[in-house]
Every structure is written in structure tokens, then in C-alpha cells.
Amino acid sequence: MRSIVRVTERVVETPSTVTLRFPFVAPAAPGQFVMIWIPGDDELPMSLSYTVGGSKGVTVKAMGDTSRRVQSIRAGDAVGIRGPYGNRFDMAPRRILVVGGGSGSAVLAPAAEAAVADGARVTAALGATQAPELLFRGRFDAMGAQVEVATDDGSEGTHGFVTTVAERLLGTEPFDAVWTCGPEVMMQKVAVAAASAKVPVYCSVERHMKCALGMCDACALGPYHVCVDGPVFPAERLLPLAEFAHAHRDPSGRRVPFGGH
């Protein structure tokens, strides 16, 4: 189940984001994640940012110490991969709005590519602190998506939150579905906006993970286990949960409120 693979390529995507590519033949679908083991260090859940064929990839944003150490992996280094785990984005919708914040594009880009390949039309609302941090902007352009951006510092696109862009787009176009990944308060806002436009929203959420097998309870989110019931959830399942956008659990299982995003 666990494969030891050597990283074939390391791509710096943005100042804070790095993609690692590696051979991994198990079939995978956009939305699914792997557990990536950095020998002697840790093992982390990471969405597959490349899901097609024998060369898969993950795209890591520098957050705390661990993700920084993941970023320091070089081509040729050995890592352990198990998975893919979790569910996938449903490819039925034909007119899709993707809303990504932070490293959210890591999972949204391959999903949007698959949808476009399947004949869907995709509009992407991408948010970042500043223009160079816009992740996979080129990938969205290349797949033929209509791209709108927001930056916290106004260095490109809308000055402010990507949620503002999303709200605007939802008011102007008839989408079948919204796919979103980013901080939970962001996803919550998107979900509320889409609800009034009666568009179903699917959120890819993160929780601390250990087993990834739906057993250890580390990733509990209300009645769900993100590792097997998710990571993709229809927003209407998340919105009623006291924890969604408010708290997660640390590795000990304690509830910890989310800081600002």
C-alpha cells in the first residue's frame, strides 16, 4: 500500500508554493489526497495537484515548520506515498465556478482540468495575498477557463477578498456548481452567497490526519471523518456544523478555534 518513490521534479510555483512530482501509478481522481511521508520526519495529507497518468504531484504551501520541510525535498529524494484516499469532485456539472484561496488551487486546478476535458465550462476566482502568490493561474488560463483574481494588497485584480469576486460572479452567471478550497471562513462565505443563488457548493476541507483510514478519529468533523467521508463535502452538510469555519482539532484531539485566515 505504501510506495517509496523518488521525486522526479521540484517546481517553485509561487514564492510560498512548491510542487513535487513523483511516479505513482495508482489511479486517482481530482479531489483525492495522498499521505506523503518524509522519511525521518513526518507524514502529511496532501491533495493531488496532478492526478492523471503515472506521474502524480502535490503542491505544498509553506505554512508551519512541517510544510517548509516538505518544500525542502529535492528531485531524487525518496518519499513514501500511500493512497489515494478520500472522495472526489463530481464531474456532472457543466458550468462550474471554482473559488480558490491560498493553496486551494492545488486541488481545484486538476479538478477544473478534468471538468474542461469532459466538456464543462469553468470560471475560476483565485485569491492570494499578492499577485505572485496566485497559484496555478497559468494552468487555469491554459485549460481555457475564464480567470478572475483578487489580491489582499490589490497588486492584481480585485483589491480584497476572493469571496467578493465569487459573490459578483454568482450574481451574473448561471452556474451548476461551485467548487471551493481555501480557508474555511472563505468557503463559508462562498457557500452562503451560492445558497442565495441556489447553486450547490462543494468544499474541500482539511483536518489533522493520522490514519487516513476512517479509524483513528483524528480528522473528525462533526459526524464525518474528512479522510473517508471527504475531503469534498456539499456545503449544506458543513454549514450546520458548529465546528465548520470555527474550530478544528489539534493532534491530541482538543478543539482549537481557527485563527484569522
Add this chain to the structure above:
Amino acid sequence: MRSIVRVTERVVETPSTVTLRFPFVAPAAPGQFVMIWIPGDDELPMSLSYTVGGSKGVTVKAMGDTSRRVQSIRAGDAVGIRGPYGNRFDMAPRRILVVGGGSGSAVLAPAAEAAVADGARVTAALGATQAPELLFRGRFDAMGAQVEVATDDGSEGTHGFVTTVAERLLGTEPFDAVWTCGPEVMMQKVAVAAASAKVPVYCSVERHMKCALGMCDACALGPYHVCVDGPVFPAERLLPLAEFAHAHRDPSGRRVPFGGH
């Protein structure tokens, strides 16, 4: 691997021989055996005397205490069955002489039936202490085999050993193969007679068995393990062995010379 089945039928075949039929769906071929567990008592290797379809059977001759207890099993009793194990009679020969002594017909009858169904012609030389002990005589008749018998007391057929009958038949007809099962000194005589007639001989042999998996060494016979390399052996493999027709091993692994037969 182990099935608990209820015996459906108990047939007294001869004064000393009983057949037990039971449901057992695993495919089996003539020559193969099962380990039959009499709960609370013992587990013994027994050739399948009925190999076709979902109702299999074994035919047990009263020898020592254990086989007598096996014979006391009634319809409705539960027994454990694992297997089938071991190899099978090769069905290629078209003109076959079967030579059975004692309970040997238990394995030879289903093999001969299969050969006949396959278009072969079968001659059967059956030996017993006395006429009523001739096992499966009716079965050989029914399949259209030419049957010749020998009895120790002369109550039917040739007065004396079945080997005498076999030697005579080998001198008169061009057989492709001899299949034999019975006491080893008998099989040895058959093999020697057939060698001069240049007919290949296949012997079904017995050794004490425990695992039936080729592991525990209980059934060692020279370099072979009867449970996986046999129970059917070409005679030329057996004749060179110091043990064949001379000695077997008791449950402790000690060599014990065969008594008279």
C-alpha cells in the same frame, strides 16, 4: 479451507467397507484425497471415491480403531473436510488396467469411471479376501469395464492373489497404463510385471499424514511427500526407494517395516 458438512448417506459396501457421502462443492479429480475430521476424535486422509459434482464421498475399510470409528459415522453426523489435496490420475491412456487390492478400489473406481467417460477402455483386476469383500465390483460392471477377480479363499475368481490375475492380463493385452492401489508389496509385484511388458504403472500410495500441505514431513517417502507429490506416483519413482513396499513411518517419524499384507 475446512468445511463442516453433514453426512447425507452411509452405504455399507462390503462387510468391512462403508461409504460416506457428503456435500462438498470444491472441484476434485480422481486420485485426490481429503482430510476427514471426526470431531472429538481424529482426522484421516481418505481418497475421494466419488469426485463428481456437489456430492462427494469416501469409502473406508475397517483396519484399526480409527477407521472403525470412521465407519460408525451415521447420516446426519457432522464431519470436517479439507482438501482436495494431492495429484490425480493422468487421463491420457486409452487402454487401462486397474489393479485393486483391499480398499484400493475406493480410488480406482472413480478414476476408471472418469477414464471410461473420456472414451478409454478399462479392465479391472480386483482382489479381496473373499467374494463379498470385492469392493465396487458393481461399479466396475456398470461402467462397462471388463472385470476379473481373485479371492484369497477362492470363493470367486482366481484362487489367490490379484497380482496373478494382473500378470496374466498384462501378458495377453496391450495396455497403455496400469493404475494400482493396494498393499505396497502387491503394487510392487504389479509394477515389476508391467515393467517387463513395458507398460507404465501408476501407484496410489499411503503414508501417515498430518498437515497434507507438504510441510510437516509426516508423509515423507524417500525424497517425496505423498500429500503433495502424490498420492499417485509412476512406479519407476517408487521402485528405487528403499522404503517402498518395505517400511513406512509411524506418527513419530520412526521407520516401521510393513507387516505381511
Add this chain to the structure above:
Amino acid sequence: MSSLVADLAVRVGSLALRNPFLLASGIWGESGDSLAGAWAAGAGGVITKSIGSLPRAGYPNPTIEEYSTWGLLNAMGLPNPGMDEYPREISAARSHGALVIGSVFGSDAEEFARLARRIAETGVVAVELNLSCPHAEGYGTEVGSDPKDVEAIVRAVVGSVSVPVIAKITPNTSDAPALAVAAENGGAAAVSAINTLRALAIDTTLHRPVLAHGLGGLSGPAIKPVGLACVWQIYERVRIPVIGVGGISTAEDALEYIMAGARAVEVGTVIAHQGIGVFSRLVDGLSHRLDELGYASVSQAVGLAHGAGR
């Protein structure tokens, strides 16, 4: 489904369970919602994650390694939110009607007693003592391998709480029954066996243990034969009820434990393979099997394999 006649309700001492299938400690046991989910899925009772005095993050990942479907190696390292925070999870589970058994781990009799007292205040119906985690320094097997320690810990806990106390025995010992006898002498209402077997996996490419902690504990089908032997031997030595744990994935497995002497069973690893829906399959499967064999209740089958004169 045909109408089921066999009675699945069991009593483990004074503890009445609607069926013998308990959620094992450490599986779906960190959050109250998950405990409630296991109860809703049909468990006869749910055992919490083992809770200690202070929050523990557990070991770094990798914390698990899978062997096909026959085994699972883990070294979680007893992660838990600590006894100050955890009661709210029990309240949440109980507010959904779940029958909760609280599991605790400590480093000595005094800590066990203190934790048991606190968890008992939350309304759990029993307390299980983790005397058997095979890979946590200073806890589990390290305090549960000597009968004298087991007796002292159990006695201290029994003196501190009014609910039944269940001692969870380690299989990593030469004499599990002696530990069970010690628990009985200490006043335990029941013993449960087994916890995981001390085990290890090595990655040969990286020439290092796979789990961050190195040693871990083996669970799943591979340990069922070992758990059965422990329950069998314990049943012959104690009068208190025995709860069977280890490698149960079918009703037939559970019935093996019951016939070996278990009055109830706990299930863990199978949930990783079959999901929480396994509880209703186990319940239905056991009903059908008991019907088929002609037993009117689980109780009729308890320890039955010991009666078979050979």
C-alpha cells in the same frame, strides 16, 4: 432479512448491553460525535479513546502501516485531549443516547484511580483500564505486565468509583491468565483481552522503521487466533466475565470469541476496512448464525467450546 429470534442482549456483570458488540478503545473514540455515530450505527456500547491526565499529541506520523487486509500496525502514542477537556465529548455522545464506557491510562495506581474517578463523574456506565498498550513508554503494557501491579491498580480504581471496572489485559506476556486473575483479585468486574501485539515494520529502501515511533502494535484478523487463545485461557481461570477483542471482522469471528468464553466483544480495526456499517452487519450476522445453530441467546453460547470433551 428473515425475522431474527436469537436474543443478542447480554449482561457483563451488572452491565446490560443491547448486543455484545462494543466499539474498541482508540477507534472513533476521540470525538463525542463519532462515539454517537458508532452507537447510532448499532454498537452495543462505545468505549472512549484511552484518556490520560494531560493532553498528548501522540507520536508523529507515520502512525500506521497496513498489511493487505489481514493486519494493521499502529503506534498512535495515546493521543488524547486530556481529562480536563474530554468530558465534553462524553456529554455529547450521551446526549445522543450512547452507552459510553470510559477508557483511561495512567502510570500508577494513583493516577489510574484519579482518572477513573473523573471519568466516572461524566456518566459512563463502566471504566476500562488500559493496562496493555504495547508501545507507550511508562504506560500500558509497562504498568500492566506484572500481576502485582495489575492487582494494585485495579484495587485502587475499584475503591474510587461505583461503576464496574474492566481491566484490559496485554497479550504481550507469558501468562495473560495470571494478569486476569490479578484483576479479579483486585475487584475488577470484567477483563477484556487483547490489546495489540508488539510489532514492527521496516522499510528496506530507506532502511528504517516505517512508524515514526519504531515499535507499534499489530491488530486486525492476524491477531484473532492469539486473542482467542488468551480469552480461552483466561476463561478457565477467572469467574468474572471476559470481553474478547482482537481481529473480529465477522459475526463468525465474534461467535468464536463467545464460545471461547467471551460475554461481549470489542471491534476496532475492521472499521478501517468495512466502515461503521460493520456494526449492523455483525448484529444481523450473529442473530442469523445463532438462529441457524439453534441458540436462543448469546448467553447460551458463552464458553461452550470448553464443554466439548475430547
Add this chain to the structure above:
Amino acid sequence: MSSLVADLAVRVGSLALRNPFLLASGIWGESGDSLAGAWAAGAGGVITKSIGSLPRAGYPNPTIEEYSTWGLLNAMGLPNPGMDEYPREISAARSHGALVIGSVFGSDAEEFARLARRIAETGVVAVELNLSCPHAEGYGTEVGSDPKDVEAIVRAVVGSVSVPVIAKITPNTSDAPALAVAAENGGAAAVSAINTLRALAIDTTLHRPVLAHGLGGLSGPAIKPVGLACVWQIYERVRIPVIGVGGISTAEDALEYIMAGARAVEVGTVIAHQGIGVFSRLVDGLSHRLDELGYASVSQAVGLAHGAGR
């Protein structure tokens, strides 16, 4: 096959083996022809069935129960022809060139010493002491669970024979390394671990244990993680070489044991699944894998997983 470069020859103390794969005791070990067959199939050495003072028939059948391909339960009951008869089997094996290690079991130090002396006279290159069979009353684990007994038995044997003495340690204990240390103190040249795990199977239709003896020992893939943990822990506590046993069915499994600290390994149950041809597959597989990983010899890999600073 590509040309193999890795050196598979190993030394276990003074014992030189052409490769690290030994036939485990109790498998293909009752007859000299079978021992010779395992040698001809490529084993690095062959260990006899454990031999006692008198002939023993062993337990009645059923003596084994299979679990798919991941495990095997047995209670053979130490059948053996006794020390008066058995030397002829060793002679037969040796006449085919086989490197034979003699295994013996006794009920006390004196019996072990007497048996070891007699088997040593047959030309075996080493003696393995079965201190670990989990299901024979008065033998095996029953005499091998207390470090004091182990040390006394090993010391008595070492004083009686001039060939290396290997102590086979039980995993059915809370502290296998303590037993290994005791063996080392007694003068053992090596320790081997593990024997089977005490285990049980019950047939629910018949409500009785499947094996005639009731309790048995679990072997096969299921016990590999447990054997690895034992070898790992023993390696950290003794200076004498360790021989790994338990659940090896591939070269990769063997390399896990080697990296955990084993200088040689024994293989048993896999022969029931793959036949005796498994020896050449293991030999080829290990050569290829060592080549692939860049090790020139088995020795370079021994204990390597302990070096990985975490």
C-alpha cells in the same frame, strides 16, 4: 537472470553459511531425505525437527488449521522418532552434503545437555535449543519463559558440546530481550526468534477447538511484524548474532529481518504455500534486492535500520 554480485554468504558466529536462509525446525525435518532435499533446493543450512529423548507420536489430528495465506495454526505436539533413532536421518542428510543444525527439546537443563551431546556426535554444525514451542506441556515455552531457566539450560548445553549453541526464544513473553540476554550470559553463540505465537481456532458449528490439542501456535505472514519487533529489541540488547524467524515468504521479508538485526533467517510455513522451490526464489530475490540497493553483501545490511536517527 542478470549476474548477481551481492555476497550472500554469512557468518553466524563461527558458523559459515552459503546464504542466510535456513530451513526452520519442524518443517521438512523428520526425514534425512527431506533435509537433503531442502539443502539441494538451496537452503543455506537445514535445522532438524526438534528431537527429544523418546519417540513421541505428537498430538492426534487435526494438527493444523489454515487461515487463507496469511497464517497457519499448528499443534503437532513435537512428534519425533527420539534420539536413539534420529541420528540415522542426520547421517542420511549429511551424506548428501547438507549442512545440518540439530534441534532438541528437553524438560530441564540436564535433559537438554544430554540430548545436545548426543546430537552433536552426529556431525551437526550447531545445536538449536527449542525453548519456545508454545503448546507442549512441560517443554518449550514452559521451560523457556524464565530468564534464569534459559541461562541454566544454555549453560549446561554449552558445557557439553563443542559446536555453537543457538537458543530459540519464545515471543510469548513480556520481555524477549531478557531471555536473549540470559542465553548470551549462558554462553549461547546465537539466539533465534521467534517460535509460533500461542493461538487458538474454534469451530462454531461443532463448538469446539479445531485442533485436537486445543491451543496451538500461529506461524506465517501474520507473525512477521511480531518477529521483527522481537529481533529488533533483542539486537539492541545482545552482542551475539540474532537469527530471525517468523512469517518470511519473500526476500523483502528476509531483508526486513536483516535490517532489524538478523544475520541469518529461518523459513518455515512459506514452504506449505510455495513448496521447497522457495529457497532458490529467496536466494535470487535477496541477491537482486541487495544489488538494487547497492549493498555488496548481506553483512552490510545487518542491523542497518537501527542506525537511522529519527
